[in-house]
Amino acid sequence: MCLENKRISxxxxxRLPRYYRYLGDLVSRDIQRISSKExxxxxxxxASQIRQDLNIFGCFGQQGYGYNVVSLYEEIKxxxxxxxxxKLIIVGMGNLGHALMNHESFSLHGYDYxxxxxKNPEIVGKQVSEFIIQDIDSLPSFLEENQADIxxxxxxxxxxxxxxxFLIESGVKAIWNFTNKDLQILESEVVHxxxxxxxDSLMTLSYKLNEK
Amino acid sequence: MCLENKRISxxxxxRLPRYYRYLGDLVSRDIQRISSKExxxxxxxxASQIRQDLNIFGCFGQQGYGYNVVSLYEEIKxxxxxxxxxKLIIVGMGNLGHALMNHESFSLHGYDYxxxxxKNPEIVGKQVSEFIIQDIDSLPSFLEENQADIxxxxxxxxxxxxxxxFLIESGVKAIWNFTNKDLQILESEVVHxxxxxxxDSLMTLSYKLNEK
Numbered sequence: 001m002c003l004e005n006k007r008i009s010x011x012x013x014x015r016l017p018r019y020y021r022y023l024g025d026l027v028s029r030d031i032q033r034i035s036s037k038e039x040x041x042x043x044x045x046x047a048s049q050i051r052q053d054l055n056i057f058g059c060f061g062q063q064g065y066g067y068n069v070v071s072l073y074e075e076i077k078x079x080x081x082x083x084x085x086x087k088l089i090i091v092g093m094g095n096l097g098h099a100l101m102n103h104e105s106f107s108l109h110g111y112d113y114x115x116x117x118x119k120n121p122e123i124v125g126k127q128v129s130e131f132i133i134q135d136i137d138s139l140p141s142f143l144e145e146n147q148a149d150i151x152x153x154x155x156x157x158x159x160x161x162x163x164x165x166f167l168i169e170s171g172v173k174a175i176w177n178f179t180n181k182d183l184q185i186l187e188s189e190v191v192h193x194x195x196x197x198x199x200d201s202l203m204t205l206s207y208k209l210n211e212k
Numbered sequence: 213m214c215l216e217n218k219r220i221s222x223x224x225x226x227r228l229p230r231y232y233r234y235l236g237d238l239v240s241r242d243i244q245r246i247s248s249k250e251x252x253x254x255x256x257x258x259a260s261q262i263r264q265d266l267n268i269f270g271c272f273g274q275q276g277y278g279y280n281v282v283s284l285y286e287e288i289k290x291x292x293x294x295x296x297x298x299k300l301i302i303v304g305m306g307n308l309g310h311a312l313m314n315h316e317s318f319s320l321h322g323y324d325y326x327x328x329x330x331k332n333p334e335i336v337g338k339q340v341s342e343f344i345i346q347d348i349d350s351l352p353s354f355l356e357e358n359q360a361d362i363x364x365x366x367x368x369x370x371x372x373x374x375x376x377x378f379l380i381e382s383g384v385k386a387i388w389n390f391t392n393k394d395l396q397i398l399e400s401e402v403v404h405x406x407x408x409x410x411x412d413s414l415m416t417l418s419y420k421l422n423e424k
Contacts, residue, residue, distance in 0.1 A: 010257065200230060207292050
């Protein structure tokens with residue numbers, strides 16, 4: 001049974017990019033079908049969790065035959081909104097801003113930079129790759145002339161709230177927040193915020209170190 | 213029923229840091245008990261998922277009374293290995309290495325830097341905070357005299373495998389991998405690797421942008 005518009009829980013959504021990565025790897029190796037058991041071994045998730053998560057894509061899984069890899073991959077791609085491309089700006093061109101700008105995999109998935117901003121007069125006006133660092137005060141006029149779907153917030157923690165508010169007032173609809181300051185309070189029906197919690201990943205590693 | 217050494221699935225382990233963050237927030241606000249329903253609303257995870265995940269800590273949840281916040285927080289802290297401290301080194305002192313070095317929350321959780329390394333003669337010998345950037349060739353002798361629990365790998369993608377192998381040969385037991393090159397192939401009984409997948413978080417954001 002295919003349930004086109006079945007509501008997907010946030011917990012499942014958070015796991016979809018991981019399925020997308022693994023399925024993309026299978027697609028690139030020309031693997032056509034995979035059982036929940038095989039996927040379970042590759043991904044280190046229980047087969048029952050996988051069946052439960054992917055149940056929503058019922059049309060691609062058939063008992064005893066496994067999942068149709070390409071169809072499932074394409075469907076997850078569609079759900080994640082990756083059939084479109086996204087324009088990114090970076091606000092805060094310190095070390096992290098520079099590092100994110102050079103990250104090799106964003107553009108592979110359709111995320112492209114269109115502008116970079118900072119407040120510091122010592123770096124405003126400098127060239128970084130194909131961009132000139134612009135003063136953040138010019139953001140509203142920039143947004144009048146250019147589309148920007150997602151703003152990467154890479155300023156210092158102490159400035160996070162003020163700068164995020166300014167971005168929202170300027171018309172930004174999605175903030176990818178690297179400031180280590182939780183900005184969920186600024187989320188609304190029209191403003192989406194995703195906080196990056198690097199320590200979550202570090203803690204998983206210290207768990208593994210202690211596991212005997 | 214308290215099951216002291218019940219096996220915890222990898223999927224649950226990956227969610228524990230998130231519970232730890234939210235419970236830490238409740239602890240700091242002196243909240244003593246919380247129901248799975250309330251926690252569900254705060255964390256945007258279904259109450260049944262929470263009950264299933266935290267079932268393993270059965271001793272802290274009591275039907276109708278909710279979870280004992282402090283006990284659950286302390287137990288998750290123990291399981292994640294956060295009652296100990298960890299010594300970190302960074303290998304690759306480009307923009308990302310510098311940004312991670314200045315990340316404000318690692319030390320709050322007991323992760324402290326003890327050394328930074330690079331291969332580039334132009335930056336080896338330079339001072340960064342309280343550290344002198346050391347040549348990566350000096351890592352084996354450094355490890356003979358110093359303990360380092362986790363190596364942060366922040367070199368370019370093309371050098372990821374070679375440098376990771378060198379780290380493992382030098383005695384490193386845990387690699388926190390920021391290179392965007394999957395290093396799972398190097399994992400073993402004694403070597404733990406945690407890959408940071410920033411695009412997973414970015415994809416969750418583009419999902420939210422498309423969700424109507």
